[in-house]
Amino acid sequence: MAGPASAPPSVEGLIIEGARTAASDGGLIDVLNPSTGERLAQVARATPADVDRAVASARAALESAAWGGMTPADRGRLLFRIAQRIRERAEELALLESRDNGKPLRQARTDVQVAARYFEFYAGAADKIMGHTIPLGPGLLDFTVREPIGVSAQIIPWNYPIQIGGRAASAAMAAGCTVVLKPAEDAPMTALRLGEIALECGTPPGVLNVIPGLGPEAGRALASHPDINQLTFTGSVEVGIAVARMAAGNVVPVVMELGGKSPNIVFADADFDATVKGVTTAIFQNAGQTCSAGSRLLVERKAHDEMVERLKAHTRAMRIGPGPDDPDLGPIISQKQLDTIERYIGIGREEGAEIVAGGRRPAGPALKGGFYIEPTVIDRVGAGMRIAQEEIFGPVLSIITFDDLEEAAAIANRSQYGLVSGIWTRDINKALALATRMKTGQVYVNTYGAGGGVELPFGGYKKSGYGREKGLEALLSYTQVKNVCIRYS
Ligand code: NAI
Numbered sequence: 001m002a003g004p005a006s007a008p009p010s011v012e013g014l015i016i017e018g019a020r021t022a023a024s025d026g027g028l029i030d031v032l033n034p035s036t037g038e039r040l041a042q043v044a045r046a047t048p049a050d051v052d053r054a055v056a057s058a059r060a061a062l063e064s065a066a067w068g069g070m071t072p073a074d075r076g077r078l079l080f081r082i083a084q085r086i087r088e089r090a091e092e093l094a095l096l097e098s099r100d101n102g103k104p105l106r107q108a109r110t111d112v113q114v115a116a117r118y119f120e121f122y123a124g125a126a127d128k129i130m131g132h133t134i135p136l137g138p139g140l141l142d143f144t145v146r147e148p149i150g151v152s153a154q155i156i157p158w159n160y161p162i163q164i165g166g167r168a169a170s171a172a173m174a175a176g177c178t179v180v181l182k183p184a185e186d187a188p189m190t191a192l193r194l195g196e197i198a199l200e201c202g203t204p205p206g207v208l209n210v211i212p213g214l215g216p217e218a219g220r221a222l223a224s225h226p227d228i229n230q231l232t233f234t235g236s237v238e239v240g241i242a243v244a245r246m247a248a249g250n251v252v253p254v255v256m257e258l259g260g261k262s263p264n265i266v267f268a269d270a271d272f273d274a275t276v277k278g279v280t281t282a283i284f285q286n287a288g289q290t291c292s293a294g295s296r297l298l299v300e301r302k303a304h305d306e307m308v309e310r311l312k313a314h315t316r317a318m319r320i321g322p323g324p325d326d327p328d329l330g331p332i333i334s335q336k337q338l339d340t341i342e343r344y345i346g347i348g349r350e351e352g353a354e355i356v357a358g359g360r361r362p363a364g365p366a367l368k369g370g371f372y373i374e375p376t377v378i379d380r381v382g383a384g385m386r387i388a389q390e391e392i393f394g395p396v397l398s399i400i401t402f403d404d405l406e407e408a409a410a411i412a413n414r415s416q417y418g419l420v421s422g423i424w425t426r427d428i429n430k431a432l433a434l435a436t437r438m439k440t441g442q443v444y445v446n447t448y449g450a451g452g453g454v455e456l457p458f459g460g461y462k463k464s465g466y467g468r469e470k471g472l473e474a475l476l477s478y479t480q481v482k483n484v485c486i487r488y489s
Protein backbone atom coordinates (compact mmCIF):
# COMPACT_ATOMS: atom_id res chain seq x y z
CA MET A 1 0.00 0.00 0.00
CA ALA A 2 0.93 3.66 -0.08
CA GLY A 3 4.26 4.33 1.58
CA PRO A 4 4.91 7.35 3.78
CA ALA A 5 6.36 9.28 0.85
CA SER A 6 3.23 9.18 -1.31
CA ALA A 7 1.04 12.27 -1.39
CA PRO A 8 -2.54 11.95 -0.12
CA PRO A 9 -4.94 11.16 -2.97
CA SER A 10 -6.66 14.22 -4.39
CA VAL A 11 -10.44 14.61 -4.69
CA GLU A 12 -11.54 16.22 -7.94
CA GLY A 13 -14.88 17.75 -8.80
CA LEU A 14 -16.72 17.76 -12.11
CA ILE A 15 -16.23 20.81 -14.33
CA ILE A 16 -19.63 22.26 -15.19
CA GLU A 17 -20.31 25.83 -16.26
CA GLY A 18 -16.76 26.87 -15.53
CA ALA A 19 -16.66 25.67 -11.93
CA ARG A 20 -15.67 22.60 -9.98
CA THR A 21 -18.64 20.87 -8.45
CA ALA A 22 -19.40 17.71 -6.51
CA ALA A 23 -21.71 15.09 -7.98
CA SER A 24 -25.39 15.71 -7.16
CA ASP A 25 -25.39 12.73 -4.79
CA GLY A 26 -21.81 13.25 -3.57
CA GLY A 27 -20.68 10.03 -5.28
CA LEU A 28 -17.00 9.37 -5.98
CA ILE A 29 -14.95 7.09 -8.22
CA ASP A 30 -11.70 5.60 -6.93
CA VAL A 31 -9.06 6.12 -9.58
CA LEU A 32 -6.30 3.50 -9.46
CA ASN A 33 -2.68 3.74 -10.42
CA PRO A 34 -2.31 0.55 -12.49
CA SER A 35 1.46 0.46 -11.93
CA THR A 36 0.92 -0.22 -8.21
CA GLY A 37 -2.77 -1.00 -7.76
CA GLU A 38 -2.93 1.88 -5.25
CA ARG A 39 -5.53 4.61 -5.23
CA LEU A 40 -4.30 7.65 -7.08
CA ALA A 41 -7.24 9.98 -6.59
CA GLN A 42 -10.97 10.21 -6.19
CA VAL A 43 -13.11 12.01 -8.72
CA ALA A 44 -16.74 13.00 -8.56
CA ARG A 45 -19.00 10.45 -10.24
CA ALA A 46 -21.47 12.30 -12.44
CA THR A 47 -25.13 11.33 -12.06
CA PRO A 48 -27.82 11.75 -14.73
CA ALA A 49 -28.77 15.01 -12.94
CA ASP A 50 -25.18 16.24 -13.38
CA VAL A 51 -25.34 15.29 -17.06
CA ASP A 52 -28.49 17.41 -17.34
CA ARG A 53 -26.68 20.35 -15.76
CA ALA A 54 -23.65 19.93 -18.02
CA VAL A 55 -25.78 19.74 -21.17
CA ALA A 56 -27.80 22.79 -20.08
CA SER A 57 -24.58 24.69 -19.45
CA ALA A 58 -23.24 23.71 -22.90
CA ARG A 59 -26.54 24.80 -24.48
CA ALA A 60 -26.47 28.17 -22.73
CA ALA A 61 -22.83 28.75 -23.73
CA LEU A 62 -23.65 27.93 -27.34
CA GLU A 63 -26.21 30.69 -27.40
CA SER A 64 -24.21 33.16 -25.30
CA ALA A 65 -22.63 36.29 -26.68
CA ALA A 66 -19.34 35.23 -25.09
CA TRP A 67 -19.07 32.09 -27.25
CA GLY A 68 -21.77 32.20 -29.91
CA GLY A 69 -20.78 35.79 -30.63
CA MET A 70 -17.02 35.20 -30.66
CA THR A 71 -15.36 35.65 -34.06
CA PRO A 72 -13.75 32.58 -35.62
CA ALA A 73 -10.37 34.34 -35.42
CA ASP A 74 -10.81 34.83 -31.68
CA ARG A 75 -11.81 31.20 -31.26
CA GLY A 76 -8.58 30.30 -33.05
CA ARG A 77 -6.56 32.53 -30.71
CA LEU A 78 -8.17 30.90 -27.70
CA LEU A 79 -7.32 27.43 -29.00
CA PHE A 80 -3.72 28.55 -29.57
CA ARG A 81 -3.52 29.73 -25.97
CA ILE A 82 -4.77 26.34 -24.81
CA ALA A 83 -2.11 24.59 -26.91
CA GLN A 84 0.53 26.83 -25.39
CA ARG A 85 -0.69 26.24 -21.84
CA ILE A 86 -0.70 22.47 -22.39
CA ARG A 87 2.95 22.76 -23.41
CA GLU A 88 3.76 24.91 -20.36
CA ARG A 89 2.23 22.26 -18.10
CA ALA A 90 3.53 19.36 -20.19
CA GLU A 91 5.68 17.62 -17.60
CA GLU A 92 2.99 17.70 -14.92
CA LEU A 93 0.39 16.41 -17.40
CA ALA A 94 2.65 13.64 -18.67
CA LEU A 95 3.41 12.42 -15.17
CA LEU A 96 -0.27 12.46 -14.27
CA GLU A 97 -1.19 10.55 -17.45
CA SER A 98 1.50 8.00 -16.72
CA ARG A 99 0.29 7.52 -13.14
CA ASP A 100 -3.36 7.31 -14.16
CA ASN A 101 -3.04 5.10 -17.23
CA GLY A 102 0.27 3.33 -16.51
CA LYS A 103 1.87 4.21 -19.82
CA PRO A 104 5.64 4.76 -19.97
CA LEU A 105 6.48 8.37 -19.19
CA ARG A 106 7.97 9.13 -22.60
CA GLN A 107 4.79 7.89 -24.29
CA ALA A 108 2.76 10.11 -21.99
CA ARG A 109 5.04 13.03 -22.91
CA THR A 110 4.34 12.35 -26.57
CA ASP A 111 0.60 12.18 -25.89
CA VAL A 112 0.69 15.59 -24.22
CA GLN A 113 2.53 17.12 -27.18
CA VAL A 114 0.01 15.53 -29.54
CA ALA A 115 -2.87 16.98 -27.50
CA ALA A 116 -1.26 20.42 -27.81
CA ARG A 117 -0.89 19.85 -31.56
CA TYR A 118 -4.62 19.16 -31.88
CA PHE A 119 -5.48 22.51 -30.34
CA GLU A 120 -2.87 24.21 -32.51
CA PHE A 121 -4.00 22.47 -35.70
CA TYR A 122 -7.67 23.29 -35.19
CA ALA A 123 -6.81 26.79 -33.96
CA GLY A 124 -5.47 27.48 -37.43
CA ALA A 125 -8.61 26.04 -39.00
CA ALA A 126 -11.20 27.91 -36.92
CA ASP A 127 -11.40 30.83 -39.37
CA LYS A 128 -11.23 28.66 -42.50
CA ILE A 129 -14.50 26.76 -42.25
CA MET A 130 -16.10 27.95 -45.46
CA GLY A 131 -19.15 27.37 -47.58
CA HIS A 132 -19.73 27.43 -51.32
CA THR A 133 -21.65 29.48 -53.81
CA ILE A 134 -23.73 27.37 -56.15
CA PRO A 135 -24.45 28.68 -59.66
CA LEU A 136 -28.17 28.68 -60.52
CA GLY A 137 -28.18 31.22 -63.33
CA PRO A 138 -29.58 34.76 -63.56
CA GLY A 139 -31.90 35.96 -60.81
CA LEU A 140 -30.73 33.50 -58.15
CA LEU A 141 -27.88 33.66 -55.66
CA ASP A 142 -27.20 30.53 -53.65
CA PHE A 143 -24.64 30.00 -50.96
CA THR A 144 -23.94 27.55 -48.15
CA VAL A 145 -22.81 28.26 -44.60
CA ARG A 146 -21.26 25.72 -42.26
CA GLU A 147 -22.77 26.41 -38.88
CA PRO A 148 -21.72 24.75 -35.61
CA ILE A 149 -23.79 21.62 -35.11
CA GLY A 150 -24.42 22.55 -31.48
CA VAL A 151 -23.75 20.67 -28.27
CA SER A 152 -21.23 17.89 -28.83
CA ALA A 153 -21.27 14.97 -26.40
CA GLN A 154 -17.96 13.17 -26.25
CA ILE A 155 -17.44 9.80 -24.60
CA ILE A 156 -13.81 8.80 -24.54
CA PRO A 157 -11.83 5.76 -23.38
CA TRP A 158 -8.97 5.35 -20.91
CA ASN A 159 -6.18 4.40 -23.28
CA TYR A 160 -5.19 7.88 -24.55
CA PRO A 161 -7.22 10.27 -22.39
CA ILE A 162 -5.42 13.53 -23.07
CA GLN A 163 -4.91 12.80 -26.76
CA ILE A 164 -8.43 11.64 -27.48
CA GLY A 165 -9.97 14.25 -25.17
CA GLY A 166 -7.93 16.90 -26.92
CA ARG A 167 -8.67 15.78 -30.45
CA ALA A 168 -12.44 15.74 -30.10
CA ALA A 169 -12.79 18.85 -27.94
CA SER A 170 -10.45 20.99 -30.04
CA ALA A 171 -12.17 20.17 -33.33
CA ALA A 172 -15.62 20.79 -31.87
CA MET A 173 -14.56 24.09 -30.32
CA ALA A 174 -12.88 25.25 -33.53
CA ALA A 175 -16.20 24.73 -35.31
CA GLY A 176 -17.97 26.82 -32.67
CA CYS A 177 -19.61 23.96 -30.80
CA THR A 178 -19.76 23.46 -27.06
CA VAL A 179 -18.75 20.22 -25.43
CA VAL A 180 -19.74 17.81 -22.68
CA LEU A 181 -16.81 15.45 -22.32
CA LYS A 182 -17.19 12.24 -20.34
CA PRO A 183 -13.83 10.63 -19.64
CA ALA A 184 -13.58 6.93 -18.83
CA GLU A 185 -13.88 5.93 -15.20
CA ASP A 186 -10.53 4.09 -15.41
CA ALA A 187 -8.45 7.18 -16.33
CA PRO A 188 -10.24 10.52 -15.97
CA MET A 189 -7.47 12.73 -14.59
CA THR A 190 -5.93 14.49 -17.58
CA ALA A 191 -9.29 15.18 -19.22
CA LEU A 192 -10.15 17.17 -16.09
CA ARG A 193 -6.85 19.03 -16.49
CA LEU A 194 -7.84 19.91 -20.07
CA GLY A 195 -11.07 21.42 -18.78
CA GLU A 196 -9.11 23.35 -16.17
CA ILE A 197 -6.58 24.62 -18.73
CA ALA A 198 -9.35 25.74 -21.08
CA LEU A 199 -10.74 27.87 -18.25
CA GLU A 200 -7.30 29.26 -17.34
CA CYS A 201 -6.99 30.40 -20.96
CA GLY A 202 -10.28 32.29 -20.91
CA THR A 203 -12.69 29.77 -22.44
CA PRO A 204 -16.19 30.98 -21.53
CA PRO A 205 -17.91 28.86 -18.85
CA GLY A 206 -19.94 25.98 -20.27
CA VAL A 207 -17.98 25.64 -23.51
CA LEU A 208 -16.00 22.65 -22.25
CA ASN A 209 -17.66 20.69 -19.46
CA VAL A 210 -15.81 17.62 -18.15
CA ILE A 211 -17.81 15.06 -16.21
CA PRO A 212 -16.18 11.79 -15.20
CA GLY A 213 -18.71 9.08 -14.55
CA LEU A 214 -19.55 5.46 -15.12
CA GLY A 215 -20.55 4.26 -18.57
CA PRO A 216 -23.96 2.85 -17.71
CA GLU A 217 -24.76 5.93 -15.57
CA ALA A 218 -23.29 9.17 -16.90
CA GLY A 219 -22.40 7.69 -20.30
CA ARG A 220 -25.88 6.41 -20.91
CA ALA A 221 -27.51 9.63 -19.68
CA LEU A 222 -25.30 11.67 -22.00
CA ALA A 223 -25.70 9.49 -25.11
CA SER A 224 -29.47 9.40 -24.74
CA HIS A 225 -29.83 13.07 -23.77
CA PRO A 226 -32.48 14.82 -25.89
CA ASP A 227 -30.61 18.12 -25.94
CA ILE A 228 -27.27 17.05 -27.45
CA ASN A 229 -26.75 17.62 -31.18
CA GLN A 230 -23.87 15.32 -31.92
CA LEU A 231 -22.02 12.42 -30.26
CA THR A 232 -18.40 11.38 -30.64
CA PHE A 233 -17.63 7.98 -29.17
CA THR A 234 -14.38 6.06 -28.88
CA GLY A 235 -14.42 2.63 -27.26
CA SER A 236 -15.65 -0.91 -27.73
CA VAL A 237 -17.89 -2.11 -30.56
CA GLU A 238 -20.48 -3.36 -28.11
CA VAL A 239 -20.87 -0.03 -26.30
CA GLY A 240 -20.54 1.85 -29.60
CA ILE A 241 -23.59 0.06 -30.97
CA ALA A 242 -25.49 0.75 -27.75
CA VAL A 243 -24.74 4.48 -27.70
CA ALA A 244 -25.49 4.83 -31.42
CA ARG A 245 -28.92 3.34 -30.72
CA MET A 246 -29.48 5.79 -27.87
CA ALA A 247 -28.44 8.72 -30.04
CA ALA A 248 -30.63 7.48 -32.90
CA GLY A 249 -33.62 7.83 -30.59
CA ASN A 250 -33.09 11.59 -30.74
CA VAL A 251 -31.84 11.67 -34.36
CA VAL A 252 -28.38 12.64 -33.16
CA PRO A 253 -25.48 11.83 -35.53
CA VAL A 254 -22.54 9.87 -34.16
CA VAL A 255 -18.85 9.63 -34.98
CA MET A 256 -17.76 6.17 -33.91
CA GLU A 257 -14.17 5.18 -33.48
CA LEU A 258 -14.19 1.57 -32.38
CA GLY A 259 -11.71 -1.23 -32.25
CA GLY A 260 -9.38 -2.85 -34.70
CA LYS A 261 -7.32 -5.89 -35.57
CA SER A 262 -4.89 -4.03 -37.74
CA PRO A 263 -2.44 -5.96 -39.91
CA ASN A 264 1.21 -5.16 -40.51
CA ILE A 265 2.15 -6.90 -43.75
CA VAL A 266 5.87 -7.65 -44.07
CA PHE A 267 7.48 -8.73 -47.34
CA ALA A 268 10.88 -10.43 -47.50
CA ASP A 269 12.33 -7.43 -49.37
CA ALA A 270 11.58 -5.00 -46.50
CA ASP A 271 14.22 -3.08 -44.56
CA PHE A 272 14.18 -5.37 -41.53
CA ASP A 273 15.67 -2.97 -38.99
CA ALA A 274 13.03 -0.34 -39.71
CA THR A 275 10.31 -2.99 -39.94
CA VAL A 276 11.07 -4.56 -36.57
CA LYS A 277 11.12 -1.14 -34.95
CA GLY A 278 7.84 -0.21 -36.62
CA VAL A 279 5.90 -3.40 -35.98
CA THR A 280 7.00 -3.72 -32.35
CA THR A 281 6.10 -0.12 -31.60
CA ALA A 282 2.75 -0.67 -33.32
CA ILE A 283 1.84 -3.47 -30.92
CA PHE A 284 3.73 -2.73 -27.70
CA GLN A 285 3.12 1.02 -27.44
CA ASN A 286 0.73 1.65 -24.55
CA ALA A 287 0.95 -2.09 -23.80
CA GLY A 288 -1.12 -2.84 -26.90
CA GLN A 289 -4.09 -0.89 -25.55
CA THR A 290 -4.49 1.10 -28.73
CA CYS A 291 -7.41 1.00 -31.15
CA SER A 292 -4.96 1.11 -34.05
CA ALA A 293 -2.52 -1.42 -32.53
CA GLY A 294 -0.82 -3.52 -35.21
CA SER A 295 -1.96 -6.74 -33.58
CA ARG A 296 -1.65 -9.05 -36.60
CA LEU A 297 1.74 -9.54 -38.22
CA LEU A 298 1.45 -11.01 -41.71
CA VAL A 299 4.88 -12.24 -42.80
CA GLU A 300 5.98 -13.52 -46.19
CA ARG A 301 6.98 -17.14 -45.65
CA LYS A 302 10.64 -16.68 -46.69
CA ALA A 303 11.05 -13.95 -44.07
CA HIS A 304 9.22 -15.78 -41.29
CA ASP A 305 12.13 -17.33 -39.41
CA GLU A 306 14.23 -14.21 -39.39
CA MET A 307 11.29 -12.06 -38.24
CA VAL A 308 10.46 -14.43 -35.41
CA GLU A 309 14.10 -14.47 -34.21
CA ARG A 310 14.23 -10.69 -34.28
CA LEU A 311 10.93 -10.34 -32.43
CA LYS A 312 12.10 -12.76 -29.75
CA ALA A 313 15.30 -10.78 -29.28
CA HIS A 314 13.39 -7.52 -29.21
CA THR A 315 10.87 -8.61 -26.58
CA ARG A 316 13.57 -10.22 -24.43
CA ALA A 317 15.29 -6.84 -24.19
CA MET A 318 12.15 -4.93 -23.19
CA ARG A 319 12.09 -3.53 -19.66
CA ILE A 320 8.76 -3.89 -17.87
CA GLY A 321 7.92 -1.55 -15.02
CA PRO A 322 5.80 1.21 -13.52
CA GLY A 323 4.86 3.83 -16.11
CA PRO A 324 6.47 6.80 -14.32
CA ASP A 325 9.83 4.91 -14.27
CA ASP A 326 9.68 5.08 -18.07
CA PRO A 327 10.06 1.38 -18.93
CA ASP A 328 9.56 -0.05 -22.43
CA LEU A 329 6.30 -1.65 -21.31
CA GLY A 330 4.02 -0.44 -18.53
CA PRO A 331 1.11 -2.20 -16.86
CA ILE A 332 -2.36 -2.93 -18.23
CA ILE A 333 -5.07 -0.48 -17.18
CA SER A 334 -6.95 -2.81 -14.79
CA GLN A 335 -7.20 -6.29 -13.36
CA LYS A 336 -10.22 -6.86 -15.59
CA GLN A 337 -8.33 -5.99 -18.75
CA LEU A 338 -5.34 -8.09 -17.62
CA ASP A 339 -7.65 -11.08 -17.11
CA THR A 340 -9.07 -10.61 -20.61
CA ILE A 341 -5.57 -10.61 -22.12
CA GLU A 342 -4.54 -13.73 -20.23
CA ARG A 343 -7.73 -15.44 -21.32
CA TYR A 344 -6.89 -14.70 -24.97
CA ILE A 345 -3.36 -16.05 -24.58
CA GLY A 346 -4.95 -19.25 -23.26
CA ILE A 347 -7.37 -19.33 -26.18
CA GLY A 348 -4.41 -19.02 -28.58
CA ARG A 349 -2.74 -22.01 -26.94
CA GLU A 350 -5.94 -24.05 -27.18
CA GLU A 351 -6.35 -23.08 -30.82
CA GLY A 352 -2.93 -24.63 -31.51
CA ALA A 353 -0.85 -21.50 -31.93
CA GLU A 354 2.64 -21.35 -30.42
CA ILE A 355 3.70 -18.77 -27.87
CA VAL A 356 7.27 -17.94 -28.82
CA ALA A 357 7.81 -15.02 -26.45
CA GLY A 358 6.24 -13.84 -23.20
CA GLY A 359 2.76 -14.97 -22.25
CA ARG A 360 3.21 -14.79 -18.49
CA ARG A 361 2.79 -12.31 -15.67
CA PRO A 362 6.21 -10.98 -14.78
CA ALA A 363 7.21 -10.84 -11.12
CA GLY A 364 9.57 -8.61 -9.18
CA PRO A 365 9.53 -6.14 -6.30
CA ALA A 366 9.03 -3.12 -8.60
CA LEU A 367 5.92 -4.73 -10.14
CA LYS A 368 4.13 -5.50 -6.88
CA GLY A 369 0.40 -4.74 -6.94
CA GLY A 370 0.42 -3.66 -10.60
CA PHE A 371 -1.33 -5.27 -13.57
CA TYR A 372 1.56 -6.55 -15.67
CA ILE A 373 1.87 -9.01 -18.54
CA GLU A 374 4.96 -9.82 -20.62
CA PRO A 375 5.22 -8.68 -24.24
CA THR A 376 3.87 -11.70 -26.05
CA VAL A 377 4.46 -13.05 -29.55
CA ILE A 378 2.32 -15.91 -30.83
CA ASP A 379 3.43 -17.78 -33.94
CA ARG A 380 1.61 -20.23 -36.25
CA VAL A 381 -1.63 -18.34 -35.96
CA GLY A 382 -4.35 -19.24 -38.45
CA ALA A 383 -6.10 -16.31 -40.11
CA GLY A 384 -9.48 -17.49 -38.82
CA MET A 385 -8.45 -18.19 -35.22
CA ARG A 386 -10.10 -16.14 -32.50
CA ILE A 387 -6.75 -14.55 -31.58
CA ALA A 388 -6.49 -13.38 -35.21
CA GLN A 389 -10.06 -12.10 -35.32
CA GLU A 390 -10.88 -10.57 -31.92
CA GLU A 391 -9.42 -7.46 -30.38
CA ILE A 392 -7.22 -8.48 -27.43
CA PHE A 393 -6.20 -4.95 -26.42
CA GLY A 394 -2.92 -6.03 -24.87
CA PRO A 395 0.76 -6.50 -25.82
CA VAL A 396 0.05 -9.64 -27.82
CA LEU A 397 1.18 -10.04 -31.42
CA SER A 398 -0.22 -12.81 -33.64
CA ILE A 399 1.96 -13.97 -36.55
CA ILE A 400 0.38 -15.32 -39.73
CA THR A 401 2.43 -16.34 -42.79
CA PHE A 402 1.55 -15.74 -46.44
CA ASP A 403 3.05 -16.72 -49.78
CA ASP A 404 2.11 -13.93 -52.16
CA LEU A 405 0.44 -10.55 -52.41
CA GLU A 406 -2.97 -12.02 -53.21
CA GLU A 407 -2.92 -14.12 -50.10
CA ALA A 408 -1.67 -11.21 -47.98
CA ALA A 409 -4.57 -9.03 -49.16
CA ALA A 410 -7.11 -11.76 -48.50
CA ILE A 411 -5.84 -12.42 -44.97
CA ALA A 412 -5.52 -8.73 -44.14
CA ASN A 413 -9.09 -8.04 -45.19
CA ARG A 414 -10.45 -11.14 -43.49
CA SER A 415 -11.58 -9.15 -40.47
CA GLN A 416 -14.69 -7.53 -39.12
CA TYR A 417 -12.47 -4.51 -38.46
CA GLY A 418 -10.81 -2.05 -40.82
CA LEU A 419 -9.01 0.70 -38.96
CA VAL A 420 -5.36 0.77 -40.05
CA SER A 421 -2.96 -1.36 -42.09
CA GLY A 422 0.81 -1.28 -42.50
CA ILE A 423 2.81 -2.49 -45.51
CA TRP A 424 6.56 -3.08 -45.31
CA THR A 425 8.43 -3.53 -48.61
CA ARG A 426 11.06 -1.80 -50.77
CA ASP A 427 8.90 -2.38 -53.85
CA ILE A 428 6.62 0.61 -54.48
CA ASN A 429 4.52 -1.39 -56.93
CA LYS A 430 3.69 -4.02 -54.35
CA ALA A 431 3.01 -1.32 -51.78
CA LEU A 432 0.57 0.56 -54.00
CA ALA A 433 -1.13 -2.56 -55.31
CA LEU A 434 -1.80 -3.61 -51.75
CA ALA A 435 -2.68 -0.13 -50.44
CA THR A 436 -5.52 0.17 -52.95
CA ARG A 437 -6.89 -3.20 -51.82
CA MET A 438 -6.89 -2.56 -48.07
CA LYS A 439 -10.34 -2.18 -46.52
CA THR A 440 -9.02 0.15 -43.83
CA GLY A 441 -9.41 3.84 -43.08
CA GLN A 442 -5.67 4.41 -43.05
CA VAL A 443 -2.81 2.64 -44.82
CA TYR A 444 0.83 3.19 -43.91
CA VAL A 445 3.77 2.13 -46.07
CA ASN A 446 7.14 1.62 -44.35
CA THR A 447 5.88 3.48 -41.33
CA TYR A 448 3.01 3.10 -38.89
CA GLY A 449 1.45 6.27 -37.59
CA ALA A 450 3.00 9.64 -38.29
CA GLY A 451 3.87 11.55 -35.13
CA GLY A 452 0.36 11.24 -33.76
CA GLY A 453 -1.29 11.73 -37.14
CA VAL A 454 -3.08 14.90 -36.05
CA GLU A 455 -3.40 16.08 -39.66
CA LEU A 456 -4.58 12.76 -41.11
CA PRO A 457 -8.22 11.69 -41.26
CA PHE A 458 -8.66 8.71 -38.98
CA GLY A 459 -11.53 6.26 -38.68
CA GLY A 460 -12.73 2.89 -39.67
CA TYR A 461 -14.11 0.74 -42.38
CA LYS A 462 -16.51 -2.00 -41.30
CA LYS A 463 -16.94 -2.46 -37.53
CA SER A 464 -14.09 -0.10 -36.74
CA GLY A 465 -16.67 2.64 -37.00
CA TYR A 466 -17.80 5.51 -39.18
CA GLY A 467 -17.14 9.20 -39.50
CA ARG A 468 -13.63 10.53 -39.20
CA GLU A 469 -11.64 12.15 -36.45
CA LYS A 470 -8.39 14.10 -36.91
CA GLY A 471 -7.42 16.27 -39.85
CA LEU A 472 -9.67 18.81 -41.50
CA GLU A 473 -12.11 15.98 -42.18
CA ALA A 474 -13.08 15.87 -38.50
CA LEU A 475 -14.35 19.44 -38.58
CA LEU A 476 -17.20 18.43 -40.87
CA SER A 477 -18.79 16.36 -38.09
CA TYR A 478 -19.04 19.45 -35.93
CA THR A 479 -20.79 21.57 -38.56
CA GLN A 480 -24.09 21.46 -40.34
CA VAL A 481 -24.67 22.93 -43.75
CA LYS A 482 -27.24 25.62 -44.29
CA ASN A 483 -28.15 26.47 -47.87
CA VAL A 484 -29.43 30.00 -48.56
CA CYS A 485 -31.13 30.63 -51.88
CA ILE A 486 -32.09 34.17 -52.88
CA ARG A 487 -34.12 35.40 -55.82
CA TYR A 488 -33.33 38.89 -56.96
CA SER A 489 -34.45 41.04 -59.83
P1 NAI B 1 -15.95 0.78 -23.15
O1 NAI B 1 -16.41 0.80 -24.55
O2 NAI B 1 -16.85 0.20 -22.11
O3 NAI B 1 -15.61 2.26 -22.65
C1 NAI B 1 -15.46 3.38 -23.49
C2 NAI B 1 -16.24 4.55 -22.93
O4 NAI B 1 -17.63 4.25 -23.00
C3 NAI B 1 -15.97 4.88 -21.46
O5 NAI B 1 -16.00 6.28 -21.28
C4 NAI B 1 -17.15 4.25 -20.75
O6 NAI B 1 -17.46 4.88 -19.54
C5 NAI B 1 -18.26 4.46 -21.75
N1 NAI B 1 -19.39 3.54 -21.60
C6 NAI B 1 -19.37 2.25 -21.17
N2 NAI B 1 -20.61 1.74 -21.16
C7 NAI B 1 -21.45 2.72 -21.58
C8 NAI B 1 -22.86 2.79 -21.78
N3 NAI B 1 -23.65 1.76 -21.53
N4 NAI B 1 -23.37 3.96 -22.24
C9 NAI B 1 -22.59 5.00 -22.51
N5 NAI B 1 -21.25 4.99 -22.33
C10 NAI B 1 -20.68 3.85 -21.87
O7 NAI B 1 -14.55 0.05 -23.12
P2 NAI B 1 -13.86 -0.76 -21.91
O8 NAI B 1 -14.87 -1.59 -21.19
O9 NAI B 1 -13.08 0.19 -21.13
O10 NAI B 1 -12.90 -1.73 -22.72
C11 NAI B 1 -13.39 -2.94 -23.29
C12 NAI B 1 -12.79 -3.19 -24.64
O11 NAI B 1 -13.14 -2.14 -25.53
C13 NAI B 1 -11.28 -3.22 -24.69
O12 NAI B 1 -10.78 -4.47 -24.33
C14 NAI B 1 -11.01 -2.87 -26.13
O13 NAI B 1 -11.12 -4.04 -26.92
C15 NAI B 1 -12.12 -1.92 -26.49
N6 NAI B 1 -11.69 -0.51 -26.41
C16 NAI B 1 -11.36 0.14 -27.55
C17 NAI B 1 -10.90 1.43 -27.50
C18 NAI B 1 -10.50 2.18 -28.72
O14 NAI B 1 -9.61 3.01 -28.64
N7 NAI B 1 -11.16 1.98 -29.84
C19 NAI B 1 -10.71 2.13 -26.23
C20 NAI B 1 -11.15 1.38 -25.08
C21 NAI B 1 -11.59 0.10 -25.20
Ligand code: MG
Pocket residue numbers: 031032033034099100101186187188
Ligand atom coordinates in the same frame (compact mmCIF):
# COMPACT_ATOMS: atom_id res chain seq x y z
MG1 MG C 1 -6.46 4.85 -13.71
